[in-house]
Amino acid sequence: MINESLKFLSEEVNKFLSLKLGVNTDPRFVLGNIAKAGDNDKLLNKGIISLINIEEDRIAKQQENFVRTESSLEYKKPPLYLNLYVLFAVNHETTYSESLIWISYVIQMFQNQNVFTPLSHPNIDSRIQKLLVDLFTLNFEQTNHLWSTLGGKYLPSVLFKIRQITINEDAAYAGGALITEIDINGVSKQMQL
Numbered sequence: 001m002i003n004e005s006l007k008f009l010s011e012e013v014n015k016f017l018s019l020k021l022g023v024n025t026d027p028r029f030v031l032g033n034i035a036k037a038g039d040n041d042k043l044l045n046k047g048i049i050s051l052i053n054i055e056e057d058r059i060a061k062q063q064e065n066f067v068r069t070e071s072s073l074e075y076k077k078p079p080l081y082l083n084l085y086v087l088f089a090v091n092h093e094t095t096y097s098e099s100l101i102w103i104s105y106v107i108q109m110f111q112n113q114n115v116f117t118p119l120s121h122p123n124i125d126s127r128i129q130k131l132l133v134d135l136f137t138l139n140f141e142q143t144n145h146l147w148s149t150l151g152g153k154y155l156p157s158v159l160f161k162i163r164q165i166t167i168n169e170d171a172a173y174a175g176g177a178l179i180t181e182i183d184i185n186g187v188s189k190q191m192q193l
Contacts, residue, residue: 001165002051002084004125006031008116009133009162010049011123013088016109017102028102029088034157035150037091045092047102052146053085057163082165085136087146089157099156107158110135132163 014027021028029047037043088106090099116131118124124131136159138146147154 001125001127002054002082003031005084005128005131005162005165006049006051006086008121008124008128009086009131012113012116012121013047013049013106013109017105020105021101029106034087034089034155035152037089037152037155043091045094047088047090047106050087050089051084052087052159055083055085057081057083079166081163084162084165086160086162087157088160089155091155096156103156103158107135110160127166129166130164134161134163135159136161 010027010029010031013029017028018024027046029049030043032040032043032046032048032050034048034050037048088103090102092099092102110133114133116124116128116133118126118128138159143154146159
């Protein structure tokens with residue numbers, strides 16, 4: 001789901017930039033490792049979308065480990081909800097002002113549209129229930145640590161927290177029929193479901 005979510009957001013950003021800057025057959029933003037930006041000619045003069053961190057969203061975590069149907073009960077692991085920290089950086093070698101324009105438009109797009117669902121965006125992968133995109137601000141020290149860890153020179157960039165990525169294997173590890181009758185000392189009693 002991580003790849004599908006980031007591909008979808010990449011397509012949305014490229015559509016928005018086409019509206020603002022004119023249609024371009026070559027995508028302006030691509031998924032890529034920002035740490036390789038200086039070594040890879042394919043990332044030159046491109047916007048790069050890089051996954052920086054993944055964390056579990058424990059607040060959204062479901063506690064139930066079972067699913068009840070009309071006639072049975074299945075035990076399943078609850079879905080895992082993830083938050084992704086995604087960096088949008090622009091690697092324009094010659095035109096710094098163009099980098100700033102692209103970053104401004106990315107921020108503008110997510111300011112205008114920060115919730116993505118199958119209802120609002122039919123082209124989203126059907127397994128994605130909802131994506132929530134929030135600006136995530138780093139202070140100067142955190143920004144320095146981030147770019148030092150990435151091993152590159154600073155590029156105009158913005159970091160977003162993308163919430164509600166769901167990982168669900170949907171495999172039952174146990175199950176059985178519902179209890180519909182109790183027998184106590186030879187007396188049966190029907191239960192209401």
